[in-house]
Every structure is written in C-alpha cells, then in structure tokens.
C-alpha cells in the first residue's frame with residue numbers, strides 16, 4: 001500500500017458508483033488492548049462481503065493530520081475515518097486502511113466488484 | 119523431564135505464531151528426543167492487526183503471507199502442520215462440538231500421547247479460549263484409558279494468582295536460537311515486537327533480550343474429569 005493520493009482514490013471511488021459492490025469495513029484496537037492496559041477495553045467491528053450500491057462517494061482530508069475520511073451514500077451511509085494508505089490491487093479491489101506509527105492496522109474500508117476471498 | 123517417553127505430541131492453537139512464541143522451545147525439545155509433533159492450526163490469522171513493521175501486508179494479502187510464514191516456522195521446528203481452515207476472530211461462533219469432533223479425530227488418528235493447547239478462559243484472545251475449549255472437549259471425548267496427557271497455556275497477566283504456579287516449566291535456553299528463528303519466520307507479526315524490544319531501555323541485544331522475555335514456557339496439567347461444566 002502507499003500513502004493516500006486523494007485524487008487517485010476519488011477516481012476509484014467514482015468508478016464503483018451506481019453498481020453493486022462488496023465492502024469490507026473494519027475497525028479494531030486489537031485483541032490485546034485490555035491485556036496491556038487494564039483501563040482499556042477491546043473494541044472492534046467488522047463486516048465482510050456486504051453488498052451495497054452507492055450513488056455518491058467522497059474522500060475528504062482531515063484538517064489536522066494526514067488522515068482521510070470516506071463516506072459512501074447508499075440508501076443509508078457507509079463511513080470510515082483515520083485512513084492513511086491505499087492500494088488498487090490486481091483483483092480490481094480498492095483497499096483503504098489506516099495504520100498507526102507501528103504499522104498496525106486500525107481501520108479498513110475496501111470496495112470490490114466481486115466478493116472478497118473467504 | 120524425559121521427552122522421549124511420548125509417542126506423538128499434538129499442538130492445538132488458533133493462530134500462526136501462537137506455537138512459536140509460546141511453545142516452540144518445548145516442541146524443539148520433543149523433536150530432539152525424536153518425538154513427532156503435529157500442529158493443528160485453526161486459522162491463518164486473517165484479521166491480524168500487525169502488517170509488518172514497516173508494514174508490507176494488507177488485509178487481503180495477509181492470509182497468504184501468514185500461511186507461508188507458518189510453513190516456514192514449522193520447517194524450522196521440524197513439525198507437521200495441518201491447517202484447519204477456520205477464520206480468525208470467529209472460532210468462538212462456530213460449533214464447539216464440530217471443532218471438538220475434528221480435533222478428536224486427529225488426536226486419535228495420530229496416536230497422540232500429549233495434547234498442548236490454550237487454557238480457557240485464561241488465554242486472553244477469544245480464538246485462543248474457543249480453540250482451547252474445543253481441544254479440552256476433544257480430549258474428554260476419548261475414553262479414559264486412551265486419553266492423551268493434556269497441557270494448557272494460560273496467558274492472563276495474573277495467571278499465577280488465579281491458577282497457582284504452573285505445573286510444567288520448560289527452560290528453552292538450549293534451543294533458543296532455533297526458537298528465535300521460528301519466531302522470526304513470522305515476519306509480519308514478529309517485526310513489531312522485535313523493534314519495540316530494540317527500543318526499550320533495558321535492551322541488551324536481540325538474542326539476550328528475547329531470551330530474557332521468552333526463555334521459559336509454562337503449562338498447566340489438566341485433568342478433564344476435574345473440570346466443572
């Protein structure tokens with residue numbers, strides 16, 4: 001993956017608009033958050049291979065950091081923040097992820113024309 | 119301990135790297151004594167957060183990368199490998215009975231005289247606890263006269279308060295070079311830990327610092343008839 005290029009990513013987001021796509025959406029602070037910090041608790045959610053269709057999608061740069069937010073307008077909304085890196089892979093999938101200083105994944109939003117591998 | 123008294127050791131954990139961090143020294147001791155060891159690895163750690171440091175994997179490439187790392191580590195440890203094909207973070211939502219049935223079949227077919235797994239619910243990660251619970255159930259499902267020994271790994275911080283001193287403590291110093299090699303085979307997962315270790319104030323060299331942290335592997339001996347439930 002490489003650092004997000006806003007225009008590039010916007011182009012890919014536009015490309016998937018108004019057609020059925022599969023998404024992977026995830027956020028986590030890790031399975032050991034509480035193990036290392038008693039006051040923390042483990043938080044995570046993910047959805048893989050939900051099919052959606054969005055009429056408009058947008059990537060926006062945050063004001064203070066080099067992170068990005070993405071919103072996809074469906075009948076409802078799909079939203080992710082803290083995104084830092086992207087890749088458009090050989091399978092035609094747009095992968096967006098937010099990594100911390102140690103390179104650990106904290107959030108991911110991925111869009112694919114076909115189901116993600118299980 | 120006389121490692122050669124065992125005929126076959128079966129390791130049951132959910133993630134690639136569980137075996138190397140927690141049990142590889144013990145595995146190496148069994149292998150040196152000529153005892154075959156088989157790892158039943160539940161998942162490919164598909165949902166892992168560590169992507170390498172600096173990161174080189176992504177959510178979609180991670181499974182293949184971790185699969186190769188697992189194969190490499192098992193080669194270092196000279197251990198057989200069976201990948202069970204469950205998915206990271208979801209083991210607890212599968213049918214425990216079904217998993218236990220599969221595990222039991224492996225244990226019986228391999229003629230295991232010792233099974234090593236996680237100690238539920240003292241193993242922190244939900245997959246660890248679910249895999250351990252299924253392994254306990256599998257062993258319990260074998261008629262007492264054919265039952266293998268069962269050792270379990272607890273990793274909660276206050277394990278000694280809750281469970282008492284571990285029954286078995288293995289000193290891995292004599293095989294530690296290989297243990298470190300097995301850990302490093304899990305490049306995507308180990309790099310973060312190793313670089314954190316290098317930056318810590320008490321760092322005294324990679325081998326020495328790793329030895330300080332990972333020299334001893336400890337297990338609780340489980341009698342499945344004594345478990346409540």
Ligand SMILES: [Zn+2]
Nearest residue numbers: 133136243246
């Ligand atoms: Zn694990």
